[in-house]
Amino acid sequence: MRQISLFIALFLFWLALSGYYKAFLLAAGVGSAIFAVYFAHRMTADDEEGHPTQLFLGTLTYYPWLVWEIVKSCWAVTKLIVDPRLPISPTLTRVTATQKTTVGLATYANSITLTPGTITAAVDGNVLTVHALVRDGAIDLEGGGMDQRVTQFEEVR
Template identity: 60%
Template sequence: MRHFSLAGFLFAFWLVLSGHYTLMLVVAGGASAVLCVLAMIRIRVADAEAHPIELLWGAVTYFPWLLREIAKSAWAVTKIILHPSLPISPTMTVVRASQRTSAGVATYANSITLTPGTITVGVNGNELVVHALVNEGALDLEGGAMDRRVSQFEGAA
């Protein structure tokens, strides 16, 4: 099932990027998608990490939540930058990732980095070293809300 889903995703991606829908090009796109999946099977990279279809339903709630968090943080950073006294309090902190897989830890680290005002500067196992523009950003991360959301997205919670 995963291989059929991957071929369908690759074909849909090709259709969106192509913009040409003649019979010959659509057939060529479908054949290319199937050949890519067969090559992935042959070199043994078409596994659960390559195309995690089980994360689809979690993504439906996680990505809108992440976009909302990015917008809230962008607004907060904008207010800090525009404030005449520039009230920053740069902070380094270490947070523990509770995700079960390396892809889950990477998702958590990238989610932190995508959120304005924080950046993951190092990963050591399940410990992430994070720089925050203000102390409140570090405290929010230490509270664990983002960690719980990423774990829920991953399917652990």
């Protein structure tokens, strides 16, 4: 099941990159995709961590929310940069992640880093060390809104 989904994804990738739809090139694409899936299976890179198909439904609601968060915090950081007084207050903090799977934890840590203004600097078990550009950003993260959001995303089936 997971292998079939990986095969389809890889073959679509091939089609988009090549742009030629002749019989030989299509056959070569199918062959390459099959080999790539076989190698991924040998490397056990096609498990629920390497190709998380179970998260597909969750991404439909989570990604738009994440993009909106990125836009908001990007605007805030840009305002700080162009402010002549440069009113930054860098803060280092530690937050607990409540995700149960490694994929969920990685999603949370990467979401923190992807949002400008906060960076995951270290991961230890389920405690993340976060560097925030302003104090309010650190306090927001400690409140755990994003954490709950990612935990929800991880549990959607």
